Amino acid sequence: MVPLLSKVPSNVLASLIMETTERFASLRKGLLEFAVLNVISAEEAYAADILGRLSATDFQTQEGTLYPLLSKLRREGMLEYEWRESENGPPRKYYRLTAKGTQELKETEAYWKKLITTIKSLGASR
Numbered sequence: 001m002v003p004l005l006s007k008v009p010s011n012v013l014a015s016l017i018m019e020t021t022e023r024f025a026s027l028r029k030g031l032l033e034f035a036v037l038n039v040i041s042a043e044e045a046y047a048a049d050i051l052g053r054l055s056a057t058d059f060q061t062q063e064g065t066l067y068p069l070l071s072k073l074r075r076e077g078m079l080e081y082e083w084r085e086s087e088n089g090p091p092r093k094y095y096r097l098t099a100k101g102t103q104e105l106k107e108t109e110a111y112w113k114k115l116i117t118t119i120k121s122l123g124a125s126r
Helices: 012-022 026-044 047-055 063-075 100-123
Strands: 081-087 089-097
Touching: 012 100, 026 047, 026 089, 026 100, 047 089, 047 100, 063 081, 089 100
Parallel strands: none
Antiparallel strands: 081 089
16 A cells, blocks of 8 residues: 555545546546457457457446447447357357448547647646
């Protein structure tokens, strides 16, 4: 733990973390699609892979959120899937980006960079 934080009571620290988490919840929710496309762009993945990659980040989510999002992205033509047999149970749906999904990811990355630049420039000295 950071030395300064070691003097903060654990209930206060937990409250601060919770407050920060809640404050940025809508931002994370809006960026979840971008995060999922990024995960799948690295390699084909099934839902448990995606949840695992997101679990260690601020984009941690649950199956009840991920599955509808994957279905939406598939309906919009950004993802496709293939059923594959599993040694550990039933077949799994492996998702991959389509050309449209790859293009969407590139456009979102470019727009995100533009937003960051704009926000930084708003705070720049004149």
